[in-house]
Amino acid sequence: MGAGKTTVGRAVARRLGRPFFDSDHEIEARTGARIPVIFELEGEPGFRERETQVIAELAARDSIVLATGGGAVLRPENRAILHDRGLVVYLRANPHDLWLRTRKDKNRPLLQTEDPKAKLEALYNERDPLYRECAHFIVETGRPSVNGLVNMVLMQLELAGITKQTQS
Ligand SMILES: Nc1ncnc2c1ncn2[C@@H]1O[C@H](COP(=O)(O)OP(=O)(O)OP(=O)(O)O)[C@@H](O)[C@H]1O
Numbered sequence: 001m002g003a004g005k006t007t008v009g010r011a012v013a014r015r016l017g018r019p020f021f022d023s024d025h026e027i028e029a030r031t032g033a034r035i036p037v038i039f040e041l042e043g044e045p046g047f048r049e050r051e052t053q054v055i056a057e058l059a060a061r062d063s064i065v066l067a068t069g070g071g072a073v074l075r076p077e078n079r080a081i082l083h084d085r086g087l088v089v090y091l092r093a094n095p096h097d098l099w100l101r102t103r104k105d106k107n108r109p110l111l112q113t114e115d116p117k118a119k120l121e122a123l124y125n126e127r128d129p130l131y132r133e134c135a136h137f138i139v140e141t142g143r144p145s146v147n148g149l150v151n152m153v154l155m156q157l158e159l160a161g162i163t164k165q166t167q168s
């Protein structure tokens with residue numbers, strides 16, 4: 001959470017001329033409810049079920065850029081779909097930076113705790129190996145600006161043969 005998947009993903013899609021989707025936004029659009037409400041009514045398991053459905057559906061499309069939610073890597077089936085269907089970029093960030101970027105936002109239910117920084121550290125320790133397993137590339141966030149990160153992602157994608165789509 002706060003790594004920049006939504007922010008960087010949207011900008012990468014714009015630069016590539018490809019449609020952008022965000023699984024969190026898609027879940028909210030389909031249910032008509034914000035994520036904290038879904039967590040309140042259905043718990044994390046209910047949210048994860050919806051997340052898997054949306055990821056499977058979006059990953060079946062060609063030529064899109066998809067930003068997932070931060071916990072999408074928890075389920076092995078999500079990791080497999082993302083890895084097999086896409087080029088997966090892990091935007092790695094330190095828990096401290098994640099805390100700085102998320103501390104004013106109330107829309108992440110898992111961080112509405114007494115000690116969100118400790119929670120981010122625990123999530124990082126649990127998830128970092130899963131992101132590494134799922135990803136094709138790792139991009140270190142922290143020092144570069146958002147625009148710098150977008151350029152780094154585009155460079156990696158270009159090396160993998162993905163270039164800007166031109167109008168025919
Ligand atoms: N590299 C960065 N440097 C500074 N600020 C950043 C960076 N990346 C993201 N941010 C800021 O951090 C906040 C969270 O970013 P964003 O919503 O894109 O994260 P996310 O990875 O999509 O999180 P989530 O997993 O909760 O969906 C935004 O305000 C964004 O502008």
Ligand SMILES: O=C(O)C1=C[C@@H](O)[C@@H](O)[C@H](O)C1
Binds near residue numbers: 024035068070108110
């Ligand atoms: O890291 C997580 O588990 C989450 C991240 C957000 O993107 C949302 O998907 C939700 O708040 C859960």
Ligand SMILES: [Mg+2]
Binds near residue numbers: 006007024
């Ligand atoms: Mg996001």
